[in-house]
Amino acid sequence: MISDQLMEVYRLLYERFGPQHWWPGETAFEIIVGAILTQNTNWGNVEKAIANLKAAGCLTAQKLHEMDASSLAPLIRPAGYFNIKAKRLKNFLNWLCGEYGGDLEAVARIDTYTLREELLGISGIGPETADSILLYAFERAVFVVDTYTCRVAGRHGLVEPGADYHQVQDHFVSSLASDVALFNEYHALLVCVGKEYCKPRPNCSGCPLESLPHELEF
Ligand code: SF4
Known part of the structure; x- marks a missing residue:
């Protein structure tokens, strides 16, 4: 199931990077x-x-x-x-x-x-x-999509190639429980993996998502 795939991604990222305590800001x-x-x-x-x-x-x-x-x-x-x-x-x-x-x-x-x-x-x-x-x-259950989200999701075949912002967002929102804490942490973790591993040229060796199925070309 798609929700299982997305939660597996989340689990692997959380295990590696831990809580990110987003968003930094006092108010x-x-x-x-x-x-x-x-x-x-x-x-x-x-x-x-x-x-x-x-x-x-x-x-x-x-x-x-x-x-x-x-x-x-x-x-x-x-x-x-x-x-x-x-x-x-x-x-x-x-x-x-x-x-x-x-x-x-x-x-x-x-x-x-x-x-x-x-x-x-x-x-x-x-x-x-x-x-x-x-x-x-405002702590609303809205999933934030960015370049890293699209890149990771696309490279692992979680969304259709070329999916736009709202298609990617709909995919995550419809597949995951509507949970502010989960959405908060998930986005922060995708930023982590994007910055460290899933760059324009991916560095899959050692990436926490290395074991997941990949699209053949990206
Ligand atoms: S395993 Fe490779 S394609 Fe997947 S998130 Fe990591 S760097 Fe990106």
Whole structure:
């Protein structure tokens, strides 16, 4: 059964890498800022940008909302694409403060489908970022798909070749128990195996999924 395959992948990854304690962030707001800043960069760079925001005393919705994008950009420079990301953060803050008075508790009362649609309506927030926010900041049972998920699932024949974001997501969601803790850990573990082994050129020797059936070509 497909769910057995997916749980076997999970078991093997968890046995090797252990709990990942995602998402790193002290508050839901910090998690959201991190999810927006982590697009196209590694987490170490995001941590530096968040440290700058904390040191400047502006890691709150109200403070960041009051700040111009041109003042925000230098603080998040370590995260790369800082002018674009400053605008994306401002887009999010305009929505949060304009529609909900900057109150994340009010946002937390929105049902998952509506909240996902609203997040996707914010310029610069795509499916992976929206779903990361839903899962890690609002603890909704939404499976986050990224390049690593598609790569690992494709190479082991768990999804059809060329499956898109929503097809891969549907596959995981329909095959697994709807469990926030499982989805949290599973995504983090796929990132681990992707970074360490399942690179553009796979390094299967020693990978925890080495024993699983592979597609013949990838
Ligand atoms: S590196 Fe090889 S064994 Fe590991 S997940 Fe990728 S394809 Fe599978």
